[in-house]
Amino acid sequence: MRNLHLLRKLVGRDLTARFMGSTLGLAWAVLQPLALVALYWFVFTTMFTTRVGGGGAHYAEFLVAGLLPWFAFNEGLIRSTTAMLDNAPLVRKLPLDFDVLVLVPNLSALIFECIGLAIFVAFLTWRGNFPGSIWLLPVALAIQFTLQAGIGLFLAATQVFFRDLTHIVGFVLSIVFYLSPILYPVGGRFEKFFAWNPLTPLLGLYRRALLSGIPEAGAAAALPEPRSIVLVTVVALAVFAVGRTVMHRSHGDLVDLI
Numbered sequence: 106m107r108n109l110h111l112l113r114k115l116v117g118r119d120l121t122a123r124f125m126g127s128t129l130g131l132a133w134a135v136l137q138p139l140a141l142v143a144l145y146w147f148v149f150t151t152m153f154t155t156r157v158g159g160g161g162a163h164y165a166e167f168l169v170a171g172l173l174p175w176f177a178f179n180e181g182l183i184r185s186t187t188a189m190l191d192n193a194p195l196v197r198k199l200p201l202d203f204d205v206l207v208l209v210p211n212l213s214a215l216i217f218e219c220i221g222l223a224i225f226v227a228f229l230t231w232r233g234n235f236p237g238s239i240w241l242l243p244v245a246l247a248i249q250f251t252l253q254a255g256i257g258l259f260l261a262a263t264q265v266f267f268r269d270l271t272h273i274v275g276f277v278l279s280i281v282f283y284l285s286p287i288l289y290p291v292g293g294r295f296e297k298f299f300a301w302n303p304l305t306p307l308l309g310l311y312r313r314a315l316l317s318g319i320p321e322a323g324a325a326a327a328l329p330e331p332r333s334i335v336l337v338t339v340v341a342l343a344v345f346a347v348g349r350t351v352m353h354r355s356h357g358d359l360v361d362l363i
Contacts, residue, residue, distance in 0.1 A: 178304070188210060244310060
């Protein structure tokens with residue numbers, strides 16, 4: 106209970122500190138992802154002609170359903186990597202569970218993602234395309250949080266010993282972005298490049314949850330195979346267990362090195 110209370114306090118502080126002093130305040134939480142979505146939408150619908158899968162769904166909707174989870178995943182991992190060093194005074198002075206420091210940026214990222222998802226669902230409803238499978242959203246969010254928090258715990262502990270990890274993570278995430286079905290659907294001769302990626306069924310869950318109310322969505326809104334959903338769930342739980350173990354076993358060394 107003490108850690109839960111501390112977690113709430115730290116998440117609240119994190120949300121407030123990120124936009125403190127800015128004129129638009131929390132509005133940036135909406136404007137930033139919307140600006141990036143608009144940029145990608147312009148590039149891939151105006152500069153390049155793209156149709157989504159075989160169903161011909163509007164590309165902007167397909168894109169948003171993939172980008173919103175990615176923004177949270179990307180931000181959570183990047184901020185998790187430096188979570189220990191960013192909170193060095195707390196690490197040195199307070200006898201706390203270091204897991205909390207990693208959960209904070211991931212929870213903040215998911216809160217902003219939920220804001221974007223709520224706006225997107227409201228837009229779809231206004232268009233008359235309310236998603237009937239919206240109940241899948243909590244499932245997708247839970248899997249995503251477990252996966253990125255587990256990776257974040259491992260990265261946060263490792264980065265204290267290997268400071269170059271921050272730069273490596275940014276580079277690797279750039280590669281993962283293009284090897285994930287975010288800008289384009291899974292299919293064709295490049296399908297094998299997506300098969301290994303746990304984000305593939307996860308993003309499939311998001312698209313099923315969000316695009317199921319669009320009759321023309323077709324394959325873009327198809328539910329991933331049950332075995333792939335089970336697999337990504339097992340992977341997420343395993344990654345979280347490994348990350349937590351690494352963090353706890355390196356606890357003493359982390360305090361000495363920070």
